[in-house]
Amino acid sequence: MIGNAEFKFHPIGQGCFYSGIIHVDAAKFHLVYDCGTNSPEHFLLSEIEDYKTMMAGNPLDLLMISHFHKDHVNGVFKLLRGLTCKNLIIPYYPPIERLILALTADGTDDDYIEFLKDPVTYLYARDYNIERIIIVGGPNDNQDSDQLINREGVSPEDGITPGKLILQMDLYDDEEIEDWVKRNEENKERYLDPNVKFLKKPYRVWLPYWEFVFYLEKYDEILLVEKVSTEIDTLIKSKNLSISDLFEKKYLKELEKIYKSYFTNLNNTSLVTYHGPYNNTANPDQMICCYSTYVHDFYWRSLPTHCCGTLLTGDIELERLASIEKLKDYYKFYWKRICYFQVPHHGSENNWNRTEPNGLHEFPVYIINHGLGRKKHPSLEVVKYINTHCTNGIIKLCNEAEKFEYGCEFIEKL
Template sequence: MMSKFKLCNVGQGLFYIGEINLSNRKTFKFIYDCGGNNISGAINQHITQDDVIDMLVISHFDDDHINGLPDLFNKVSKIKRIFIPYYKGIENYLLLMSYIYGNGATFDKVDEIILVNSSEGVEDEQDFNEIITEEVPDINRYNLPNVKVGIIRNKVLSVEKKWIFKFYNARISTDITTVISDINNLISNNNRKDLEELLKLNLNAAKVGLRTIYSNYCSSKYNNSKQNQSSLCLYHAPIKKETPRIHLMLDNGVRFEYYTKIHQFGTILTGDISLKTKKNPRNYNEFKEHYKNEIGDIGIFLLPHHGANNNWNSLILEDFMRTLIFLNSSGLNNRFKHPGSMVIKELQKKRKIVCCANEYLTVEYYI
């Protein structure tokens, strides 16, 4: 049986679902980001209450990539593992916690949170069900009830020797401690000793405080640039190669089907990272170097930052020359003018296939 992948109809945002068929009729289900202006409708359409999510990957913490998480957490049966970017500090862990609890959800259905640092350590392959994690420094005061938290460094994860996953996140400075100090102040102001005690209060004031902490860090104060560049990218591919089939599906049931025979079977998901060399010359080179062994297998490439001109790098078309299909997720008539006209023109000039999801259109493909 073929495995199915969907870039869902969330409008301006990103919600990607993968369902990998394993042995004994089992399915490995993963999600990459969960946000957008139509995220509630997309969750209702593509997620059921019986769903068990084996892997949830959060690229970064902009609202249009995570505003569906509370609905997702409340609806599904279980989330086994959540993967978030890590840079020698627990700010992203605290942002995740702040957003979930601040918006009326909990981690009661979550087994484990894994912080990913791909820039350190020797590359090592591990079975997904036997991931070995390191302890997270300075997390004791911020532990969540009944949720395991750990770090992995530069790991390639395999699922039943059928599918592989490889992460990448850029090295960025970690001099921002605002989140930790604000969390500590919130705990102290409510006369609690730690985060777990604060969460047990279930006070509206605590929820408002957590939402404010998230908003201060991810929106106005830092203008999102650090969050965007810290995006956790994900490469996934089958170990055994077969032929993918592409079709597009409109919400009203009308289907436009396109079939192409390609020889590259990997997908790269890029969040909101910037790969533009003029702004971040080191970042693109490190990204390319990190995936140097996978470049020839990447047939499907998610345009970074919803196809923004300022995040695109024309060198992608040279270095990833065997990549045929480019995906994009953005809202119709959005104020950011995503995807950028320059990006689309370059892709069309190279005769690439561009598949765009929006509020009304879901892109599906099968391998």
């Protein structure tokens, strides 16, 4: 056996805390996707403490934040305290979009508003030991799924050093992003810091035998964002302010009126993450290794050997068929490898298409993160749809009382 991988949706209620560890020979690689909750905080705090105990001083090699809503990030700051984080991956949202997010954060604490104001500066200004922040989105941000297979000549063994798995990626040079940063960010120096990098398209990072592929769906309400931006620009000029000033509470109250005149919800964008065994070909049957996938203590021997990938969706909007088609097109070389599918936005009715067929029928496992006693998360209609139409799969609920763990083993192909 070359190695194995173990993953866990932690029992924290309404939110998401997902972790994993990948072993290749004696080397280990630790990862986390999101860490936050809207449920009673002690569930999340207990899981964070247990996770840190398990880490036993090892670095967190990769932390991925899907988006900046509180129930996905409010545990990140506690998680980072006392840990070394080698790579933190976040989606890029322009200052105006971060301001709009702040307007939706009712009754939120000052720290969270400071984070939204400038996440990079916030994270580096604290005592967190973050070696590198990697931003997805930004320069030339139009996605192209055809680039996803352009990895000829890369060996899965690349990146193995004694006792370590080295994360590899294609990043923009500082000169390539300098003009873009100056046009888009007020705190230009921080975003041009040598430890802040922007990921090139295709949005993919990889390890020996394992890879991560990111998809960042932008707001569809772009015209509404532009209208809000126009009104905010008027306010900035009339009072001689900067956009950073508007994150102060006295201005946020004033801006709420502008926001509410255009939006009822702005909750449909996330950094979607596929991760699974590495493969440098468009044909999923031509694998470099053989894999077996399992949940807890039993093996699913009937699964195809190539089907053990995971798609983490955060709060992405999949209510419209057009959104589903865009996602499927982007991941067309990975779609048949997905075994574990995180149902977006905790099973919300507004984030799931319920026409038949909706294109999301083929996954063996549907994971829904939710809080016990919530009225709309998960929606009974969404659960009913998956149970009725996605007949080759099972639903696994993850909440304050239920975790979900799974993994796979990979061996050399004969």
